[in-house]
Amino acid sequence: MFLMSLTAVELGKRIQNKEVTAVDATREALAAIAAREEAVHSFVTVDAEGALARAKQIQERIDAGELTSPLAGVPVAIKDNMCTQGMKTTCSSKILYNFMPTFTAEAVCNLEKAGAVILGKTNMDEFAMGSTTETSAFGVTKNPWNTGHVPGGSSGGSCAAVAAEECSYALGSDTGGSIRQPSSFCGVTGIKPTYGTVSRYGLIAYGSSLDQIGPIAKDVTDCATILEIISSHDSKDSTSVKREDTHFTEALVDDVKGMKIGIPRDYFGEGLNTEVKEAVLAAAKELEKKGAIVEEFDLGLVEYAIPAYYVIACAEASSNLARFDGVKYGYRTEEYDGLHQMYKKSRSEGFGAEVKRRIMLGSFVLSSGYYDAYYLKALRVKALIKKAFDEAFAKYDVILGPAAPTTAPKLGASLSDPIQMYLGDIYTISVNLAGLPGISLPCGTDSQGLPIGLQLIGDCFKEKNIIRAAYAFEQTRDYAHSPIAAQEKGGVS
Amino acid sequence: MSREYETVIGLEVHVELATKTKIFCGCSTAFGGAPNTHTCPVCTGMPGSLPVLNKKVVEYAAAVGLATNCTINQNCKFDRKNYFYPDNPQNYQISQLYEPICRNGYVEIETADGGTKKIGIHEIHMEEDAGKLVHDDWEDVSVVDFNRSGVPLIEIVSEPDMRSADEVIAYLEKLRLIIQYLGASDCKLNEGSMRADVNLSVREVGATEFGTRTEMKNLNSFRAISHAIEGEKNRQIDLIESGEKVIQETRRWDDTKESSHAMRSKEDAQDYRYFPEPDLVPIIISDEWLEEIRSHQPEFRTEKLARYEQEYEIPRYDAEILTNSKHMADLFEETVALCGKPKKVSNWLMVETMRLLKEHEMEPEDIRFSPEHLAALINLADAGTINSTVAKEVFEQMFADDTDPEKYVEEHGLKTVNDEGALRATIEQVIKDNPQSVEDYHNGKEKAIGFLVGQTMKAMKGKANPGMVNQILKELL
Numbered sequence: 001m002f003l004m005s006l007t008a009v010e011l012g013k014r015i016q017n018k019e020v021t022a023v024d025a026t027r028e029a030l031a032a033i034a035a036r037e038e039a040v041h042s043f044v045t046v047d048a049e050g051a052l053a054r055a056k057q058i059q060e061r062i063d064a065g066e067l068t069s070p071l072a073g074v075p076v077a078i079k080d081n082m083c084t085q086g087m088k089t090t091c092s093s094k095i096l097y098n099f100m101p102t103f104t105a106e107a108v109c110n111l112e113k114a115g116a117v118i119l120g121k122t123n124m125d126e127f128a129m130g131s132t133t134e135t136s137a138f139g140v141t142k143n144p145w146n147t148g149h150v151p152g153g154s155s156g157g158s159c160a161a162v163a164a165e166e167c168s169y170a171l172g173s174d175t176g177g178s179i180r181q182p183s184s185f186c187g188v189t190g191i192k193p194t195y196g197t198v199s200r201y202g203l204i205a206y207g208s209s210l211d212q213i214g215p216i217a218k219d220v221t222d223c224a225t226i227l228e229i230i231s232s233h234d235s236k237d238s239t240s241v242k243r244e245d246t247h248f249t250e251a252l253v254d255d256v257k258g259m260k261i262g263i264p265r266d267y268f269g270e271g272l273n274t275e276v277k278e279a280v281l282a283a284a285k286e287l288e289k290k291g292a293i294v295e296e297f298d299l300g301l302v303e304y305a306i307p308a309y310y311v312i313a314c315a316e317a318s319s320n321l322a323r324f325d326g327v328k329y330g331y332r333t334e335e336y337d338g339l340h341q342m343y344k345k346s347r348s349e350g351f352g353a354e355v356k357r358r359i360m361l362g363s364f365v366l367s368s369g370y371y372d373a374y375y376l377k378a379l380r381v382k383a384l385i386k387k388a389f390d391e392a393f394a395k396y397d398v399i400l401g402p403a404a405p406t407t408a409p410k411l412g413a414s415l416s417d418p419i420q421m422y423l424g425d426i427y428t429i430s431v432n433l434a435g436l437p438g439i440s441l442p443c444g445t446d447s448q449g450l451p452i453g454l455q456l457i458g459d460c461f462k463e464k465n466i467i468r469a470a471y472a473f474e475q476t477r478d479y480a481h482s483p484i485a486a487q488e489k490g491g492v493s
Numbered sequence: 494m495s496r497e498y499e500t501v502i503g504l505e506v507h508v509e510l511a512t513k514t515k516i517f518c519g520c521s522t523a524f525g526g527a528p529n530t531h532t533c534p535v536c537t538g539m540p541g542s543l544p545v546l547n548k549k550v551v552e553y554a555a556a557v558g559l560a561t562n563c564t565i566n567q568n569c570k571f572d573r574k575n576y577f578y579p580d581n582p583q584n585y586q587i588s589q590l591y592e593p594i595c596r597n598g599y600v601e602i603e604t605a606d607g608g609t610k611k612i613g614i615h616e617i618h619m620e621e622d623a624g625k626l627v628h629d630d631w632e633d634v635s636v637v638d639f640n641r642s643g644v645p646l647i648e649i650v651s652e653p654d655m656r657s658a659d660e661v662i663a664y665l666e667k668l669r670l671i672i673q674y675l676g677a678s679d680c681k682l683n684e685g686s687m688r689a690d691v692n693l694s695v696r697e698v699g700a701t702e703f704g705t706r707t708e709m710k711n712l713n714s715f716r717a718i719s720h721a722i723e724g725e726k727n728r729q730i731d732l733i734e735s736g737e738k739v740i741q742e743t744r745r746w747d748d749t750k751e752s753s754h755a756m757r758s759k760e761d762a763q764d765y766r767y768f769p770e771p772d773l774v775p776i777i778i779s780d781e782w783l784e785e786i787r788s789h790q791p792e793f794r795t796e797k798l799a800r801y802e803q804e805y806e807i808p809r810y811d812a813e814i815l816t817n818s819k820h821m822a823d824l825f826e827e828t829v830a831l832c833g834k835p836k837k838v839s840n841w842l843m844v845e846t847m848r849l850l851k852e853h854e855m856e857p858e859d860i861r862f863s864p865e866h867l868a869a870l871i872n873l874a875d876a877g878t879i880n881s882t883v884a885k886e887v888f889e890q891m892f893a894d895d896t897d898p899e900k901y902v903e904e905h906g907l908k909t910v911n912d913e914g915a916l917r918a919t920i921e922q923v924i925k926d927n928p929q930s931v932e933d934y935h936n937g938k939e940k941a942i943g944f945l946v947g948q949t950m951k952a953m954k955g956k957a958n959p960g961m962v963n964q965i966l967k968e969l970l
Contacts, residue, residue: 083541202541208771322584366766
């Protein structure tokens, strides 16, 4: 069997049992990348030589009994907005086309300590701004289920790499749905943890108050295992939270008896594709059958989440992206006359259209005279949304809904209408505004054979609730981890 | 001038705090060092790096706030001030706008008429310093040194309560003393650890509205501040008198030209797009923490003055000079603790030390000798081991390089000669060599004896006991 078809945990077991080596696994991953990149283009950078060297070292340490982590020797792909020392980190932007970080992101360090083999860096929407991975400066990533469609975004490269079996698992980042939405489109599983659970040190910021790193993998078990490894309290990140309850794999229990699940009516209104709606409600039925108490309720304020999000995220981004100015690293324009023109030309040429749009929007909402009307108001909306969730979680353990209103759109169909694209984030965005954990996992396919994602949302620090519900649901179906697996099974589940 | 004008001045004072490490990373704040050696991903604004607040900065800022009668904001926050400049690696400065750490304080200054006046403090906030740009005209390039990037600063913003250069200097001296007493900064204007921007406007006496103000930058000494205030006041009055308007602008003082020029007007003023810093959490200063900071406040000048008068019986004037520098006051107290002679210690500091400081254009902070050595010198003089002339000579040596006076006196054979036989022999020789002076003395010229004493001292290389010389001379004459 092809090693990249295994889940990360299954592969890790075989490596620990000496059935296969980290080098075997890495070779297979690199072979898959070589075979499928032309069609899928999940990666911005592939470090074949480095990965093999590292796999060899790790295997030696496994053999010596020094590395016993469940993921030791398992190949991973990292979204290209996480710093990796000595490996280019571009955020899929021309302005960082040659940027070589001097340090490695804390979450990636945690993986390295556990013996992960880093294959390379995955494509993304430029600076994580976009929902399709089409805003990348280094080419579009395609959905492995149907290469005429987008993989979603912004962690589209990571999700496509997992779905195309080019790696065992990947890391993504989620500011407004950037892990959950592409996971949904690519038929993989992804978790956005509670804000503060995974260190942001080394994650190149988009919206600092919303960004979280999370796992993208073939199933819930993998995601819980990866999240357990990358979670840590980090004194280098002031927003990092000290928490004791990060043994997420303890929640991998097929038991939802008595679990209270709320379905927000607001998530099933206009704009939701019928096939998506049916698949998600069918998933709720499955959980009900297993003993969960499922109820509909009104969450409220859903329509305000998108404007509030775009104000806050763009405001922060306009400042976070100011450091890319051509002075210290990255792209600098060829010809310029004086400092001001150097700034202007470097940034105009270095940033893509969507990034510029968001920098302008963010600069506008922070400018004097507009700050109160936009930014402060958005912060108030954010607080109200958190309150609405607090009220919901007083009644429910888990909130269930779709991850996205549709399945993956066709390539090129989204960018021409940014407002429509922004509206696609409607079910994921409020989770970031409230700092909550959310998981997206496959719950079926539409008539075109494209995956549909189920989203489960938990209260702050209650990842275990959503992991348990997701795991229980996963057990109800014969599950295809990827289009390749689906083909082998002779159809999709 | 037909109309009478009043000058209205407010100050923005930046003070570099004396923490060992920077405000948001562990890099050293040490002055100097090869360019970009005290740097890390955080203070060079590398992508993915994040700030972590240095607790000591909060403690110093709160301590300055408490000492200047401010209300401490126990739930304060940082904000980002956005502007592009190459010395600012992130192209935003982490500062405080919406919730500064201290508000509504004041310091009391003494006015020219001997009274006191309260100068209001609007707020004190914490922020990070920028790097340094070095322009290489030869190569036509500019290079950046980020060693200073992230050094902690507090900005003390006064109310527009000052009316003259003298009041401004008095306010700055008061602030400087408070901060030095706290150990929060050395406050050296010439080295930039204290920087003052002057906001100044003029209005007709009796007017209730303020005039249009300008902001003056690049003032590196009290002298520059005084001159800039005078110059700017006159410039604004001239404008008004000639029917022109004062433009709200930032001006730069040129110390060599003794004049200022406009840097940028209000129209060019940037919109800094302040917003709360999302990478830092709000700072909660608990009652306990605040109490701890309060309990570590040192004895300030006012308390010291009273104690010096009472405990050491030092005259007010002397006590004022001694306490005008924390270093001087510490030196005084430590020396007194060692030798127990407050008046003598005070004398050495007030007279010889001040004279030498002035001579060498040094500040009291630059004094190098230790209290141990000063105490030893006083004891030597007191015991008559050395005479006062020798003592002064030894002191100069000690002032220059903290010489151990006991060793120095021993090595150079400077002990006073009390041996009557030796003195007598020398004096006899002096009398023999100076018959004219002896005659003058006998003719009633009392002054002549002084010359003979001098000659004796000279012959004894200054080491003779002057009392004995006088006595023996008179006897022999």
